[in-house]
Amino acid sequence: MSADPLTSSTFAQRARVQLAKPFVRQAVPRATDNAVKDLHARFAHHDYDGLRELGREIRSRTIAELDVYLDRFATALTANGVQVHWAADAAEARGHIQRICREAGATRVVKVKSMATEEIALNPALQADGLEVTETDLGEYVVQLDGDTPSHIIAPIIHKTRGEIRESLSRVAGRELADDASELTGFARERLRDAFMDADVGISGANFGVAESGTVVLVTNEGNGRMCTSMPRVHISLMGIERVIPDLDDLAVMLPLITGAGTGQLITSYVSMLSGPRREGEPDGPESMHVVLLDNGRRALLGTEFQDVLHCIRCGACQNVCPVYRQVGGHAYGWVYGGPIGAVLTPLFRGQAAGGELPHASSLCGACDDICPVKIPLHDLLLRLRRQREDVGEAPRGERMAANLWAWAWSSPWRYRVLTRVAGNGVRVIAAAGLVGRLGPLARWSRGRTLPLPARRPFSRRQDRDA
Amino acid sequence: MPDSSRFWELAPTELAPTDDPIGRFLAEIETVSGTTVRLGPAELVGEITAQLAAAGAHRVALTADLGDARAVLAQALAEAGLHVSDYEQIAGDRDLVRTLDATVTGCLAGVAATGSIVTGGLAGRAGALVAPTHVCVVEARRVVDGLSTLMRLAPRLGAGSMMALQTGPSRTADIEKTLIIGVHGPKRVHVVLLDGVLAA
Numbered sequence: 001m002s003a004d005p006l007t008s009s010t011f012a013q014r015a016r017v018q019l020a021k022p023f024v025r026q027a028v029p030r031a032t033d034n035a036v037k038d039l040h041a042r043f044a045h046h047d048y049d050g051l052r053e054l055g056r057e058i059r060s061r062t063i064a065e066l067d068v069y070l071d072r073f074a075t076a077l078t079a080n081g082v083q084v085h086w087a088a089d090a091a092e093a094r095g096h097i098q099r100i101c102r103e104a105g106a107t108r109v110v111k112v113k114s115m116a117t118e119e120i121a122l123n124p125a126l127q128a129d130g131l132e133v134t135e136t137d138l139g140e141y142v143v144q145l146d147g148d149t150p151s152h153i154i155a156p157i158i159h160k161t162r163g164e165i166r167e168s169l170s171r172v173a174g175r176e177l178a179d180d181a182s183e184l185t186g187f188a189r190e191r192l193r194d195a196f197m198d199a200d201v202g203i204s205g206a207n208f209g210v211a212e213s214g215t216v217v218l219v220t221n222e223g224n225g226r227m228c229t230s231m232p233r234v235h236i237s238l239m240g241i242e243r244v245i246p247d248l249d250d251l252a253v254m255l256p257l258i259t260g261a262g263t264g265q266l267i268t269s270y271v272s273m274l275s276g277p278r279r280e281g282e283p284d285g286p287e288s289m290h291v292v293l294l295d296n297g298r299r300a301l302l303g304t305e306f307q308d309v310l311h312c313i314r315c316g317a318c319q320n321v322c323p324v325y326r327q328v329g330g331h332a333y334g335w336v337y338g339g340p341i342g343a344v345l346t347p348l349f350r351g352q353a354a355g356g357e358l359p360h361a362s363s364l365c366g367a368c369d370d371i372c373p374v375k376i377p378l379h380d381l382l383l384r385l386r387r388q389r390e391d392v393g394e395a396p397r398g399e400r401m402a403a404n405l406w407a408w409a410w411s412s413p414w415r416y417r418v419l420t421r422v423a424g425n426g427v428r429v430i431a432a433a434g435l436v437g438r439l440g441p442l443a444r445w446s447r448g449r450t451l452p453l454p455a456r457r458p459f460s461r462r463q464d465r466d467a
Numbered sequence: 468m469p470d471s472s473r474f475w476e477l478a479p480t481e482l483a484p485t486d487d488p489i490g491r492f493l494a495e496i497e498t499v500s501g502t503t504v505r506l507g508p509a510e511l512v513g514e515i516t517a518q519l520a521a522a523g524a525h526r527v528a529l530t531a532d533l534g535d536a537r538a539v540l541a542q543a544l545a546e547a548g549l550h551v552s553d554y555e556q557i558a559g560d561r562d563l564v565r566t567l568d569a570t571v572t573g574c575l576a577g578v579a580a581t582g583s584i585v586t587g588g589l590a591g592r593a594g595a596l597v598a599p600t601h602v603c604v605v606e607a608r609r610v611v612d613g614l615s616t617l618m619r620l621a622p623r624l625g626a627g628s629m630m631a632l633q634t635g636p637s638r639t640a641d642i643e644k645t646l647i648i649g650v651h652g653p654k655r656v657h658v659v660l661l662d663g664v665l666a667a
Binding site for chain 1: 474476477478479480481495499530531554555558559561564565580581583588589590591592593594596613614615617618619621622626627628629630631632633634635636637638639640641642643644645647649650651652653
């Protein structure tokens, strides 16, 4: 396994690598613009803001009493004949899934695209057990062929050109495939059809878990979600504990939110609502169904100032509108989740030491807040994480000293006045001498910015005189 | 729960009180590259036979949710020279399932605002999915307004272990956002709106 990019490199280093790829800077904004445009078109005659307020209310009510709904969900699943497994962390979740595969005597596994399985690094563990694992979402399949990682929550190969995808698929085909999206898709369809038919176990994530009815909901376009949960004799769904919603009625709110915010679609081609294994009299479906409920740092957020992040439904909309994500793409963030939601989740799940710099990869413009289908105050959370980084002593020493100095200077009126006058004159001298680009540690900051000249007579002094 | 009586003003997946459910249902299906036809019971068998012939289908499976009409349809299709099976008879045989050219199914419900057809595990999970062509017969009385009505009815639909909404053919835009129709599910979805009931 390769080194963990999050701990072995900095955001700036990773971003530089991505910025050097012209396609990423072209394709990501183009693709994400379309998703946002489609979302607005979808709600041209409806009230997105009103609907997301309902979504926020559902998510916040559920997370506030998460244990109640999880209990209800587990009870209903069990009544439906589903085996429920609790996993405190990634290792436990992998362990459950590995054991279920072993007990089923499985050799082949097919997977539905799932960020939760990326989060627990499931595939390498299954492969180490000798299992043949096939990703069946077209994008994830290409990611797997290339030994790559997805760079967007719902558009995993947004960073790849058609030419690159053609090369990867041609390698598998053993012949040159035409440079045509339709032919490439057709080849993958045939290849993956064999995988569906031969697989012993299908592994999916879960977009929602409905507590009242014990139902796992999968939202897909390609149909692979339904194939993976129909053909293999075992179905395992890995679900973050926060993805539960109270009842079926809530789906009427959450579905248009996730498909609208995610892809700008009214509804995706397929929505599967799975309430247990194949029943008596049913012609197909798995003999057994398992739901693995993953904590992995989620429960620890309950009751903290970060609880709202558990409302997230992983639609990817905040990535689409983020001016930073749109330039650097998902890989610059160094872990599974990129964009604003990644900059919040990564330090929370992986710790400030590993992910603490990510909340700084934001202009705090608030575009993520405005589009989030469940109104998560992402930019507040980013600010709180910046502060937490200071509190736990993970901020760079220079940054901490500067902040302390700032606080000291601003906490008394005379210090403030003296220092702003000194700074104002200082800046004018530096600018006049043409030294802006040579400010030592500040040179990097000034590389992409201009230093505005302060007014000769500060506003505060003008106020004093007028008074 | 959307308790507001004006929920339809918020969500595009609901129907306005002035909308015509059947008209909207058919229009939405066409929007997502499905095809539709509306007819009466007398024309049903002829239409499906013609559709399957046009699709060049030879091996066809019929699911149990076609009810009493299934036997009549099977006989007509066999007479037209097609190789017809009941889906539940072949579901366990992967090699047979793979070679299907088309499946004909009924459905539990249709959702007008989204153009979705709703099928259940009792008729089979993969039946509507495995063949390149899917013909679905929707009785007009089964078309509900929007997602909220469907979700309210869901527990009483008799779906079995799975209830699935499918809206148009399967699709992907993973390669440079180019929309491609027909990935793991069918390439062609034809909805037959039946003014009447499925009966022999």
